[in-house]
Amino acid sequence: MKTRLTVAILLLAALLGVGLFWASSPTHVDAAALPIHTPDLANGERLYHIGGCISCHHPADDSGADMKLPSGGAPLVTPIGTLYPPNITPDKATGIGAWTDANFVDAVQHGVSPVGAHYVPAFPYVSYGRMKTEDVLDLHAYLMTLPAVSAPRKEDDIPFPWVLRRGVGLWQKMAALPQITEDSSQSAIWNRGAYLVNGPGHCAECHTPRNAMMIMDTDQAFAGGPHPEGRGQVPSLRDLIGRKKYKDAGELADALKQGEEGFYNDLSKGGMAEVQHNISLLPDEDIHAIAEYLSSLK
Ligand code: HEC
Numbered sequence: 001m002k003t004r005l006t007v008a009i010l011l012l013a014a015l016l017g018v019g020l021f022w023a024s025s026p027t028h029v030d031a032a033a034l035p036i037h038t039p040d041l042a043n044g045e046r047l048y049h050i051g052g053c054i055s056c057h058h059p060a061d062d063s064g065a066d067m068k069l070p071s072g073g074a075p076l077v078t079p080i081g082t083l084y085p086p087n088i089t090p091d092k093a094t095g096i097g098a099w100t101d102a103n104f105v106d107a108v109q110h111g112v113s114p115v116g117a118h119y120v121p122a123f124p125y126v127s128y129g130r131m132k133t134e135d136v137l138d139l140h141a142y143l144m145t146l147p148a149v150s151a152p153r154k155e156d157d158i159p160f161p162w163v164l165r166r167g168v169g170l171w172q173k174m175a176a177l178p179q180i181t182e183d184s185s186q187s188a189i190w191n192r193g194a195y196l197v198n199g200p201g202h203c204a205e206c207h208t209p210r211n212a213m214m215i216m217d218t219d220q221a222f223a224g225g226p227h228p229e230g231r232g233q234v235p236s237l238r239d240l241i242g243r244k245k246y247k248d249a250g251e252l253a254d255a256l257k258q259g260e261e262g263f264y265n266d267l268s269k270g271g272m273a274e275v276q277h278n279i280s281l282l283p284d285e286d287i288h289a290i291a292e293y294l295s296s297l298k
């Protein structure tokens with residue numbers, strides 16, 4: 001009797017294991033289902049800046065490599081360990097020069113590598129997944145115009161990478177967010193801002209608190225909370241005007257454009273200085289769109 005029970009329990013456990021294994025398995029986008037699209041390089045460059053790719057994919061300070069190119073290797077310290085974001089220049093051997101559009105969409109929108117491994121969510125693909133696929137294709141085309149840098153990937157310093165990556169597959173299914181839809185009751189500039197902030201800008205990845213599963217708590221969108229990289233706090237972006245942090249959307253746009261240089265000192269710590277610098281590279285109309293949307297958060 002006892003052995004039968006043990007066998008039954010073991011069988012159940014095995015089934016559950018297979019179920020979890022199956023549920024966590026990666027899926028690839030169908031290359032034939034990608035939109036037919038002529039890449040717009042200028043748009044790709046904007047997305048590269050608002051996406052902040054260089055902030056994580058820049059080389060290590062002591063590498064001697066060009067800091068303006070995303071050849072990777074600078075340490076990114078996270079609560080699970082230290083990661084070394086890889087080389088995303090078009091080098092065929094060590095970068096992403098041999099990748100297809102489908103490989104790129106898999107990685108940036110779904111967090112899945114060409115060989116079907118799950119990327120850890122320090123790579124903010126939950127937000128990037130909300131981008132229009134055409135925009136992701138423009139971003140890919142832009143990256144392919146950068147000079148290729150040969151820089152092999154550094155080994156990450158994380159425990160049990162294989163188990164962890166497999167577990168991330170399940171997490172990805174729970175953490176995925178819907179694509180951003182136009183709100184017809186709002187202006188075009190507001191909608192543009194909402195898209196930049198919630199999609200490529202991935203502002204919520206830091207400014208929205210997370211639940212115990214490290215999933216963004218959308219009911220608390222932009223309410224601020226502990227820094228996801230594990231140090232300090234991230235402030236709320238709600239009611240910035242009502243709380244008299246900025247006079248109006250115009251001043252908020254100035255702050256986003258100028259940062260510390262304009263004596264706006266609340267945009268400098270915890271990775272925000274890099275975000276602010278990336279925003280300052282955008283055309284004015286996009287900076288205003290971001291400010292317009294942020295000012296509406298209550
Ligand atoms: C907050 C940090 C961060 C930002 C911002 C970021 N990435 Fe990454 N990225 C990572 C990390 C970390 C990895 C590795 C993840 C892993 O191995 O699980 C990664 C991996 C990748 C990969 C997979 C490369 C490979 O060789 O497997 C691609 C492609 C990529 N990022 C593109 C981008 C693009 C494009 C942007 C800007 C739109 C961007 N990343 C912004 C952290 C970041």
Ligand code: HEC
Nearest residue numbers: 201202203206234235245265266267268269270271272275
């Ligand atoms: C890597 C995490 C991170 C990301 C991503 C991020 N922020 Fe921040 N943000 C911070 C931190 C930390 C601060 C506080 C900085 C300080 O105190 O100097 C901050 C401050 C700010 C402030 C000033 C708030 C105040 O009270 O005056 C604004 C505005 C802001 N962020 C907007 C944005 C926008 C827009 C985006 C997306 C394009 C964004 N942030 C993405 C971490 C982040």
